[in-house]
Every structure is written in C-alpha cells, then in structure tokens.
Amino acid sequence: MTYNKITDDILTAIKQIVGEDFVVTEQDGLERYSHDETEDLRYYPEVVVKPAFTEQVSALLKLCNEHLIPVTPRGAGTGLSGGALPVMGGLLIAMERFNRVLNIDEQNLQATVEPGVVTEEFMNQVAAKGLLYPIDPASKGSCFIGGNVSHGSGGPRVVKYGTIREYILNLELVLPSGEVIWTGANTLKYSSGYNLTQLIIGSEGTLGIVTKIVVKLIPAPTVDALMLASFNSNDDACHAVSAIFRAGIVPSALEFMERRGIEWVIKNDGIAFDLAEKDVAFLLIEVDGNNQDTVFTDCEKINAVLEGFGCTNVLFADTATQKEELWRIRRVMGVSVKANSVYKEEDTVVPRAALPQLIKGIKEIGTKYGFESVCYGHAGDGNLHVNIVKAKMSDEDWNTKLKDGIRGIFELTVSLGGTLSGEHGIGLVQKDFMPIKYSPIHFELWRGIKNVFDKNYILNPGKIFNQE
Amino acid sequence: MTYNKITDDILTAIKQIVGEDFVVTEQDGLERYSHDETEDLRYYPEVVVKPAFTEQVSALLKLCNEHLIPVTPRGAGTGLSGGALPVMGGLLIAMERFNRVLNIDEQNLQATVEPGVVTEEFMNQVAAKGLLYPIDPASKGSCFIGGNVSHGSGGPRVVKYGTIREYILNLELVLPSGEVIWTGANTLKYSSGYNLTQLIIGSEGTLGIVTKIVVKLIPAPTVDALMLASFNSNDDACHAVSAIFRAGIVPSALEFMERRGIEWVIKNDGIAFDLAEKDVAFLLIEVDGNNQDTVFTDCEKINAVLEGFGCTNVLFADTATQKEELWRIRRVMGVSVKANSVYKEEDTVVPRAALPQLIKGIKEIGTKYGFESVCYGHAGDGNLHVNIVKAKMSDEDWNTKLKDGIRGIFELTVSLGGTLSGEHGIGLVQKDFMPIKYSPIHFELWRGIKNVFDKNYILNPGKIFNQE
Structure with a gap:
C-alpha cells in the first residue's frame, strides 16, 4: 500500500473532529509518542490526536481510510514489542482521554470501561466493592486496559484465574470504515456466530480500535x-x-x-x-x-x-x-534490568514442564553468542521473559549477530512445543521471527482476516506480520 | 454456490481414500445420519464417510473442494440446533472413528484427544489421574468433545471453572483445501498473531474440520x-x-x-x-x-x-x-420433556441479574401465543434453556405462528443485554433470528472470514448465517 501524507486540509479536518487542543503537531509534543518501552526505538508520527469519544474515533478513521493515511492506535505506551510505534508516520491516535470507568455493575459482576483506564486504578475501584479483576501485568500502575486487550496481556494471576480472554466479554469496536459495532454480548458466554470479541483480543490494533470494554468480575478472595x-x-x-x-x-x-x-x-x-x-x-x-x-x-x-x-x-x-x-x-525487575544495562526483552512461552530445558538452552545460546540474560516470569504458565543483557558483547556483535541468538531462543522455544510471546505481543520487533512457528498457510489466513477488516491497510501497518 | 452431486467417479475416489468399509450409501445406513437431536428434522446426505486419520480428512476435503461437493462434518449427532444436518446433501463426514485419547500429559496437565472421543469417557480417564476437565454438557455421556469445540459448549461448571475457550489450547485443523495446520501452540496462553484457535471454537464446522484437540487440565477438587x-x-x-x-x-x-x-x-x-x-x-x-x-x-x-x-x-x-x-x-430434563410432548428447544443467555425478567417475559410470550414452556439451565451463567411445549396449541399455530413467539423470546433476550445461544450454537434452526442481535456489518465480517477459509463454500453450508 502506498500511503499519503497528512496535508494541511486533512489536518484541518482532524482539528474539526476533536478540537484544536487535542491535536499535536510540533516536534516536542510528538516526541513522547515516538517511542514505547521497547528498547530505544524511535518513530515519529506526523500528527498525534487525542479523541475522547467513539464518534470522534469513527470520524478520524473514516477520514484516514478515505485518504490512505496510516493510523497507529496507542494506549499508555508501556508495550515491549513496539506495537504502538508509528513506523509509517501518519496519524497516531492516543487513547489517553478514554479514561472513564463507565459502570461497575454489582448485580451482574460486570464493568464497562474505556480503553484508556489505567489497569491498577480499575482494579482498585472494583476491589473497593469486594470484587476482583485479576489481569494485572507488571506494568499495571501505568498500562491501560485497552493495551492489555490488544496484546492479550496476562500477569501473575492467570495461572489460577485464567487469561484475559476469559474476562473480556464484549468490545465496542470502530472499524477502519468508521462503522461502530459491539463485537459480542454482555454475557458470560455465547455461541452465536464467529467470535469477534476473541478475534480482536491480541490483534494489536490492526483490525479496529476498541472504544469500550465490558469485563467480567469475580468475588475477591479474602x-x-x-x-x-x-x-x-x-x-x-x-x-x-x-x-x-x-x-x-x-x-x-x-x-x-x-x-x-x-x-x-x-x-x-x-x-x-x-x-x-x-x-x-x-x-x-x-x-x-x-x-x-x-x-x-x-x-x-x-x-x-x-x-x-x-x-x-x-x-x-x-x-x-x-x-x-x-x-x-x-x-520492577524489567525496569531495573533496563536501568542497569543495554538490553532487549524477549517473551517466550512453553508447556510448563519444559521450563527447565528452556532456561538451560537460553543460557547455552548466550554462551555461544556472548550475551548474558536475566530470566523471570510467570513460571506457572510456562511464560518466561528473557532479558538479554549486552554485558561484554561488542557493539558490532550486539547490532548484527545478536539477532541470530534471539532466533536461536525462539527456535528452541518452538521446538519445546511453545511459541513466541505469551503476553507481550509481536508488534514490530518479534515480527521477523514469526515464520519459526507459523507456516505460510497461517500468514495467508491472517492476511485474509486483516483484509476483511481493513481493506486499505491503514490500521497499525508493519505490525505482527506482513499484512499485505 | 451451485454444488455438484457425488458421481460414481467421486464415490470411487472416496472409497479409495477411506476404504470401502467406511463408506455408507444405502438409505438404511444413511438414516442415522439424517437427523440430530433437533426437533424431528430430517436431511439425507448422499454419502456418509467415516475417516479415522487426518490425512483421510485432508484428501476428502481436497476432493470435495475440487468438485464443489458440500461437506457436513458430524460428531455424535447430539446437537440441538441442527448444525450437523446435511441440508445440501453431499458428503457427510462422520468423526466417530476419531475416538482416541492420544496422550494425557501429567507433567504439563494437558491432553491431546481426537474429536470423536465421548466427553464423559475423557473426563473419567483424566479423573482417574486426579485431574479435571470441567466442560461437561448434559449430554456428556454421548456427545463428542469435537462437537463441544464446534459449538462452544458449556455445561454446569463453567460458572466456576470458565468456558471451553479457556480449556482448548490448540487444534489440528484441516482446511477445505486439504491443508493441515495447528491453529496455535500447546501453551496456556499466547499472544502471537490472530488467535485462530479461538476463531474455530464455536464456528460449527464451517471453517475447517478439527482432527486433534489439545486441552488444558486442572487438579481435581477433592x-x-x-x-x-x-x-x-x-x-x-x-x-x-x-x-x-x-x-x-x-x-x-x-x-x-x-x-x-x-x-x-x-x-x-x-x-x-x-x-x-x-x-x-x-x-x-x-x-x-x-x-x-x-x-x-x-x-x-x-x-x-x-x-x-x-x-x-x-x-x-x-x-x-x-x-x-x-x-x-x-x-435428563431435556430428554424427558421431549418424551412427554412435541417441543422446540431454544437457548438464551443474558447477564445473570436479568434472569427474573427473562423468565417472566417468556411466560408472557407463551400466554400470548398459546404455548407452554419448561425452563431450566445454567442460571449462574445467565444461560436459560427454553423448552417450548406444544400443549393446547393447534398444529397450524405450532407450524406457523410459533415462529413469531420464538422471535419474541429472542427479542426479549437481546433487549436484556443477552444474545442467541449460550452454548447450543445457531446451526440451522436459529439462523433466521440472528439479525435480531447482529447488524449487517457483523454478517459482512463473518462472510469475509468464511471466504478466507472456505472460498468454495463447501463446509457446512446453510448454517449460522447466509455464508455467501
């Protein structure tokens, strides 16, 4: 797809949709949106826009779809795989003003929240009512629940309480055409039609933009x-x-x-x-x-x-x-490692009993390529975060040979029955490793699905796999 | 799509694939496969075939795809929405010989089973090892686990242990082209690419045929x-x-x-x-x-x-x-109602706290249209099975006006925040009611997804929604 730049006319239209105060164009203001927590990568969007209502997201997407402007949706920017980086420039839609908890329904043990709500703030609000929303990534104090949905995020309690897929009941979704749907129903289960709710979870903002989230709550353990x-x-x-x-x-x-x-x-x-x-x-x-x-x-x-x-x-x-x-x-382990060394974070997941082989193999690969590693993670889920530490590796080796070492880690993971990423998503930086696990048929099916939702490929291009 | 009939040449090819013993063509043998547990509906397939290996399913689908023969996959035939009825004739693929529990992995608490395993038999095998697979529909003594996957089936324990979506980790899937993939990985969670495992669950055999299922097990409560x-x-x-x-x-x-x-x-x-x-x-x-x-x-x-x-x-x-x-x-309640009266079974699901309004409304609709009803179900999930009993309704009213009454029940369900079918699927008999809940955009997305998987529309045509 050949994308267009945001012209003055389009910028004027964007300002009309959300109001001038919520449009950022100057370099200083854009800087904050040029990176997430992934290594030290930087990609500047042309324009950042901060809508606060579904209708605004709808109008923005319709506009960009008509003019072939790439759109990158962004939550809190705490991602570790580069999913929120605007690699094609274009418009970055920052969801930070979608920060309202719309309803905590104590009769049904459900809540409706906007995607820009900080996960921990939401957890605290429901905890005050004796309820539990158990999906709490390590970044819960700053990440958004919308980003958690987009990445299929987990956290320590998945091992007992189940994945985020069990807690997301229904999503309000804006399609690239600007059309708005609810993906499913506000019920604990349903079996009617292909499950769009589950398809959107983990799709990293490539199929639509989520504007409301209905979650299941459970009684909190005492x-x-x-x-x-x-x-x-x-x-x-x-x-x-x-x-x-x-x-x-x-x-x-x-x-x-x-x-x-x-x-x-x-x-x-x-x-x-x-x-x-x-x-x-x-x-x-x-x-x-x-x-x-x-x-x-x-x-x-x-x-x-x-x-x-x-x-x-x-x-x-x-x-x-x-x-x-x-x-x-x-x-804080991830943050501390980052503070102590140049590092790269990889996310691996294997059947639980394969963990000993996984970690042993990772160390061997490190020895071979000259890097060290700090490993930690949700062992109960077989989900190990591998922090690759530069240590004595030369800059040249770090910038060139390391990729083969990372490939080795993922090849090992897959050979043990596992796959890339338990909860961080693929985003930009793991994309090249996807063929280790998935066949051309998978990519063909994914590309087909992408095309059904986003015929002009405007949404988060360059992420997860080669979409076109 | 204009489908072709199974010619003598195609029949010969089918026999070559699975062996003559596993092909049924005579009317008496076909009768058993002409119905499921849905009302008294009858649709005869042209040919029934009973493969036992993935490669056979692959060859059969490739053949039917080339010759535009409609294919209906069938589990145990215990379905209540007509999903296994071969409404377009063609080839019925009976999965009853896929009845092996391939592996119970006590290290990882996972099992790999074939889709034709009876749910209760599998539950008993894992229970003997102190483990629990908690997805047990009322028909567990006869239904197949493959049918449970296809319908997103539930059962009484979903309320505590979560839906079948939490227990199905990975699926071996044969596509209409004959290609075979594993949809995901044998891990408790993953976030890499669009989640095909979740897309297949509840897709009622319209996207591919499942030939192996990896399930999560948990320690059994004592x-x-x-x-x-x-x-x-x-x-x-x-x-x-x-x-x-x-x-x-x-x-x-x-x-x-x-x-x-x-x-x-x-x-x-x-x-x-x-x-x-x-x-x-x-x-x-x-x-x-x-x-x-x-x-x-x-x-x-x-x-x-x-x-x-x-x-x-x-x-x-x-x-x-x-x-x-x-x-x-x-x-046995469903079976007993059926034995006592002409009846139709509808499956409704609402947010849990809406149950009192739902059941009250159903009785009012019954009074208006002259039918009685026996209601029961998984109240903890807000999932109510409505058995509509003919009672004093005239044959004419039963055959004509009743449909408006059923429509009324689903309209009420949707107005209460619910949807059609908590766990029985849409199949044939609820298909006409889908527009009560879903918009033209949903149907467009679903049709797009169907087309990605099954370009010739050979798989279970006529089910869930108008697929073309």
Missing part, C-alpha cells in the same frame, strides 16, 4: 499468603513448578526470578533483601482463598513439594508491607 | 457438596442466583429448574423425588474445593442467602448416590 522459595539452581526451581500442580494445588501466582534480577532490583530500587550466597533462583508463590486454614494447608503442601526439589529456604511474608515488597521486587 | 433449594416462584429463585455471587461465593454449579421439568423427569425416568405442593422453582447448587470445612462454610453462607429470597426448603445430598440422582434429574 485471604492470601505469599512465600519466596530459594534454590541453588534454575533447574531445581523450574522442576518444582510443575510438581506443585501435580500435588493438586493451583497457586494464585507462581513466579520465577533469577538472582541477577533481584540483585539489580536491590541496587536500582533500594529494596532491602538478604540474598544467601549460593541461591541463584527463586519462586514467588501466592495462594489465595476465603479461608485462612485452607490457605495455610496449601502453603504447607507446597512447602513439602519444594523440599523435594532442593529448596534451600522459604520466606513467608508476615505482613501486608512485606507482601508488597516481595511483589515489588518481581514487578 | 470435596464437593450438592444441595437442592426449593422456591414458590421463579422470581424468587432467579433473584437468589445473583445474590449468591454478591455474597462472595462462586459455586461450582448453579442450575435452575422448573417444577414441570422435574415432574416429567419423575414420570419418564422413574426417579423418586417428593415435590412439595407449592414449590415451582428449584436451584441445584454445588460447591467444591479441597477442604471439607471450607465447602461446608460456603454451603452455610449460601443457605443464609437463600433464606432471604423465600427459599422453602434446602435438601442436602448426603451420599454419592443421592448426588448422582439429583444431577440426573437435571441432566
């Missing part, structure tokens, strides 16, 4: 316990993960962390934490429920399992503050 | 309790449903039943059960977990909620036999 288990090897820690489920327990979180990650959190974030000399791998394990005794019993069972896998120490969080500190270590 | 609560009005029972969740409890089943349904089960099935004179509505409520005390506490809390909604009696099932009897009442 009790939880958190423990941090230490191990002398990654292998022991990873083997323990599967064993916990086989013992009949489904924790509400089961996170893996490497020592280096914790060291950098301590250094960067000033969190006090004693690391025993030989401990190299850690599992952060949460159990929740409505009964203190049951939760304790589960903890004891887990403890017994851990002992069988060479666990050297289990630290129980005694207070709410201690729980928050342990969780904080896990949540 | 304790459960079952109670039957009686009410003097539908309204009281339905209002109690939402209140249970608002009290912070998520039961593992929460089923609604009307008195008439139970009476007919007693009459038809010989199940002994004392019905108090004034009780007209019942909730069957199950709670499960791993701790007897916690389960009892939940039961007590539910009991307290029920008292506030005019519950007249709560019967606790004391023994496994009693539990099985209570469950049996619920499960």
Whole structure:
C-alpha cells in the first residue's frame, strides 16, 4: 500500500473532529509518542490526536481510510514489542482521554470501561466493592486496559484465574470504515456466530480500535499468603513448578526470578533483601482463598513439594508491607534490568514442564553468542521473559549477530512445543521471527482476516506480520 | 454456490481414500445420519464417510473442494440446533472413528484427544489421574468433545471453572483445501498473531474440520457438596442466583429448574423425588474445593442467602448416590420433556441479574401465543434453556405462528443485554433470528472470514448465517 501524507486540509479536518487542543503537531509534543518501552526505538508520527469519544474515533478513521493515511492506535505506551510505534508516520491516535470507568455493575459482576483506564486504578475501584479483576501485568500502575486487550496481556494471576480472554466479554469496536459495532454480548458466554470479541483480543490494533470494554468480575478472595522459595539452581526451581500442580494445588501466582534480577532490583530500587550466597533462583508463590486454614494447608503442601526439589529456604511474608515488597521486587525487575544495562526483552512461552530445558538452552545460546540474560516470569504458565543483557558483547556483535541468538531462543522455544510471546505481543520487533512457528498457510489466513477488516491497510501497518 | 452431486467417479475416489468399509450409501445406513437431536428434522446426505486419520480428512476435503461437493462434518449427532444436518446433501463426514485419547500429559496437565472421543469417557480417564476437565454438557455421556469445540459448549461448571475457550489450547485443523495446520501452540496462553484457535471454537464446522484437540487440565477438587433449594416462584429463585455471587461465593454449579421439568423427569425416568405442593422453582447448587470445612462454610453462607429470597426448603445430598440422582434429574430434563410432548428447544443467555425478567417475559410470550414452556439451565451463567411445549396449541399455530413467539423470546433476550445461544450454537434452526442481535456489518465480517477459509463454500453450508 502506498500511503499519503497528512496535508494541511486533512489536518484541518482532524482539528474539526476533536478540537484544536487535542491535536499535536510540533516536534516536542510528538516526541513522547515516538517511542514505547521497547528498547530505544524511535518513530515519529506526523500528527498525534487525542479523541475522547467513539464518534470522534469513527470520524478520524473514516477520514484516514478515505485518504490512505496510516493510523497507529496507542494506549499508555508501556508495550515491549513496539506495537504502538508509528513506523509509517501518519496519524497516531492516543487513547489517553478514554479514561472513564463507565459502570461497575454489582448485580451482574460486570464493568464497562474505556480503553484508556489505567489497569491498577480499575482494579482498585472494583476491589473497593469486594470484587476482583485479576489481569494485572507488571506494568499495571501505568498500562491501560485497552493495551492489555490488544496484546492479550496476562500477569501473575492467570495461572489460577485464567487469561484475559476469559474476562473480556464484549468490545465496542470502530472499524477502519468508521462503522461502530459491539463485537459480542454482555454475557458470560455465547455461541452465536464467529467470535469477534476473541478475534480482536491480541490483534494489536490492526483490525479496529476498541472504544469500550465490558469485563467480567469475580468475588475477591479474602485471604492470601505469599512465600519466596530459594534454590541453588534454575533447574531445581523450574522442576518444582510443575510438581506443585501435580500435588493438586493451583497457586494464585507462581513466579520465577533469577538472582541477577533481584540483585539489580536491590541496587536500582533500594529494596532491602538478604540474598544467601549460593541461591541463584527463586519462586514467588501466592495462594489465595476465603479461608485462612485452607490457605495455610496449601502453603504447607507446597512447602513439602519444594523440599523435594532442593529448596534451600522459604520466606513467608508476615505482613501486608512485606507482601508488597516481595511483589515489588518481581514487578520492577524489567525496569531495573533496563536501568542497569543495554538490553532487549524477549517473551517466550512453553508447556510448563519444559521450563527447565528452556532456561538451560537460553543460557547455552548466550554462551555461544556472548550475551548474558536475566530470566523471570510467570513460571506457572510456562511464560518466561528473557532479558538479554549486552554485558561484554561488542557493539558490532550486539547490532548484527545478536539477532541470530534471539532466533536461536525462539527456535528452541518452538521446538519445546511453545511459541513466541505469551503476553507481550509481536508488534514490530518479534515480527521477523514469526515464520519459526507459523507456516505460510497461517500468514495467508491472517492476511485474509486483516483484509476483511481493513481493506486499505491503514490500521497499525508493519505490525505482527506482513499484512499485505 | 451451485454444488455438484457425488458421481460414481467421486464415490470411487472416496472409497479409495477411506476404504470401502467406511463408506455408507444405502438409505438404511444413511438414516442415522439424517437427523440430530433437533426437533424431528430430517436431511439425507448422499454419502456418509467415516475417516479415522487426518490425512483421510485432508484428501476428502481436497476432493470435495475440487468438485464443489458440500461437506457436513458430524460428531455424535447430539446437537440441538441442527448444525450437523446435511441440508445440501453431499458428503457427510462422520468423526466417530476419531475416538482416541492420544496422550494425557501429567507433567504439563494437558491432553491431546481426537474429536470423536465421548466427553464423559475423557473426563473419567483424566479423573482417574486426579485431574479435571470441567466442560461437561448434559449430554456428556454421548456427545463428542469435537462437537463441544464446534459449538462452544458449556455445561454446569463453567460458572466456576470458565468456558471451553479457556480449556482448548490448540487444534489440528484441516482446511477445505486439504491443508493441515495447528491453529496455535500447546501453551496456556499466547499472544502471537490472530488467535485462530479461538476463531474455530464455536464456528460449527464451517471453517475447517478439527482432527486433534489439545486441552488444558486442572487438579481435581477433592470435596464437593450438592444441595437442592426449593422456591414458590421463579422470581424468587432467579433473584437468589445473583445474590449468591454478591455474597462472595462462586459455586461450582448453579442450575435452575422448573417444577414441570422435574415432574416429567419423575414420570419418564422413574426417579423418586417428593415435590412439595407449592414449590415451582428449584436451584441445584454445588460447591467444591479441597477442604471439607471450607465447602461446608460456603454451603452455610449460601443457605443464609437463600433464606432471604423465600427459599422453602434446602435438601442436602448426603451420599454419592443421592448426588448422582439429583444431577440426573437435571441432566435428563431435556430428554424427558421431549418424551412427554412435541417441543422446540431454544437457548438464551443474558447477564445473570436479568434472569427474573427473562423468565417472566417468556411466560408472557407463551400466554400470548398459546404455548407452554419448561425452563431450566445454567442460571449462574445467565444461560436459560427454553423448552417450548406444544400443549393446547393447534398444529397450524405450532407450524406457523410459533415462529413469531420464538422471535419474541429472542427479542426479549437481546433487549436484556443477552444474545442467541449460550452454548447450543445457531446451526440451522436459529439462523433466521440472528439479525435480531447482529447488524449487517457483523454478517459482512463473518462472510469475509468464511471466504478466507472456505472460498468454495463447501463446509457446512446453510448454517449460522447466509455464508455467501
């Protein structure tokens, strides 16, 4: 597709749609929208627009569709795969003013929110009513729920409560033509027609722009316990993960962390934490429920399992503050790694029991290519975030040979029955690796679907796969 | 699309693909495949074929695609919306020989099964290993897991454990071209490309034929309790449903039943059960977990909620036999209604708290059109099965005016925020009602998706919506 530039006439039309105050054209203002949290990539849009109503998004898309202007929808810009980068320039639609929680329906345990609501703010609002929305990525304090939908985001609690796909019931969607539909119904399930709601989840803004989200809520558990288990090897820690489920327990979180990650959190974030000399791998394990005794019993069972896998120490969080500190270590790990080194983040997911092989293989690939890595993630889901650290690698190797190393990581992931990205999406930076997992037939089907929704290919071009 | 008939040459080719023993052409043999459990509809295929391997399905579809022969895939034929009826004749592919459980992976808590495995048989196999696959429709003793995937089937436990969409991880799919793909990965989640797995679930065999299914398993709960609560009005029972969740409890089943349904089960099935004179509505409520005390506490809390909604009696099932009897009442209800009267089954789903209005409205519509109804279903999901009973309606009214009454039921459902079919699918008999819920834009998107997968429209034509 050959796209057009935004002319003065089109800019005038854009300003008429949203009002002059919500259009950004000067370089300084555009800078903020030229990057997300993906490495140090920079792509400037021609114009940024900040609509606040569905009708405005509709009019903007209709305009861009008629004039073949590329459109990049953007949430909070916390993405790790470059999904919000306007690689073709054009119009960037920033959804930050879509920040209203429209309704929390305590009769039906549902809520309707706009995509620009910060995930944690929404979680806090429903928590105040004794309810739980369990999809909380590490960036929950800043990411938008709309971005979570676009990326099929997860977070630590997926392991017990299910994926975001189970909590998104219905979406208001603006198509590139400007037409507005609700994808499904505000019901806990339905079986009528191809499920457009599920198709949009994880489509990274390439099929339409979501303007309202209906989510399912559940009663919040009233009790939880958190423990941090230490191990002398990654292998022991990873083997323990599967064993916990086989013992009949489904924790509400089961996170893996490497020592280096914790060291950098301590250094960067000033969190006090004693690391025993030989401990190299850690599992952060949460159990929740409505009964203190049951939760304790589960903890004891887990403890017994851990002992069988060479666990050297289990630290129980005694207070709410201690729980928050342990969780904080896990949540800021990505930011701390980034603060300590040039890095690249890759997102891998395998069947849970393949984790030991995955992490062992990643280290071997690192040795071969000369990079180090800090691994952590949602081990209970088999989802490992691999932070590749430049260490002693030369700039030249980092810029050229590293790509082969990353390819090696994904080839290993796929060979273990896994795939690229558990929850970060493919965006821009993982796109070239997609053929490792998917066949030409997959790409053909995806391109066909893309064409059904977006005949002029204006929406988020250059992302996930070669769309045309 | 103008389809062709199966010529002698094509029949010879079909026999070469699967072997003569697995091809049915005589009228007597075809009869069994001319109907499912939907009313008394009959459509004969020209030929029935029973492949047992993916390559055979691939060769059959390639052949039919080249010769423009309509193909109807069929599971166990327990469907209630006519999805497996070969309305255009052509080839019916019976999946009954795809009946192998290929692997139960206790390390990863996953299993790989073929689509012709009977759901309950699979559940029993995993239960023997202490595991749970919680998607168990009332027909679990005879339906196939492949049909469950095609219809997005549910069952009583969805309310706690989530929909089938959460348990189907990956599908081997044969496209009409004969090409074979795996739709996703054997991982608990992934975010890479448009999610074809979710698109196929609920697509009723119109996009491809599923030949292998990878499912997620979870540790089985070790304790459960079952109670039957009686009410003097539908309204009281339905209002109690939402209140249970608002009290912070998520039961593992929460089923609604009307008195008439139970009476007919007693009459038809010989199940002994004392019905108090004034009780007209019942909730069957199950709670499960791993701790007897916690389960009892939940039961007590539910009991307290029920008292506030005019519950007249709560019967606790004391023994496994009693539990099985209570469950049996619920499960055979559809069959018993069918045995007692000419009937039509409609599947409605609304936000949970709208159930009282839904059932009240259905009765009013019945009064207007002269039909009676027996309602029951997964009240916790807002999913109500409406069995329309002919009663004193004249044959003429039944055959002509009733359709307006059914339309009225779906219009009411949609006006309450719901949609057609929670889990039975649209198939043939609900197709005409789809425009009540969906706009021309939905149909256009669906037709586009259909065309991407099945350019010659050979797969299950005439189902869900007008595909061309």
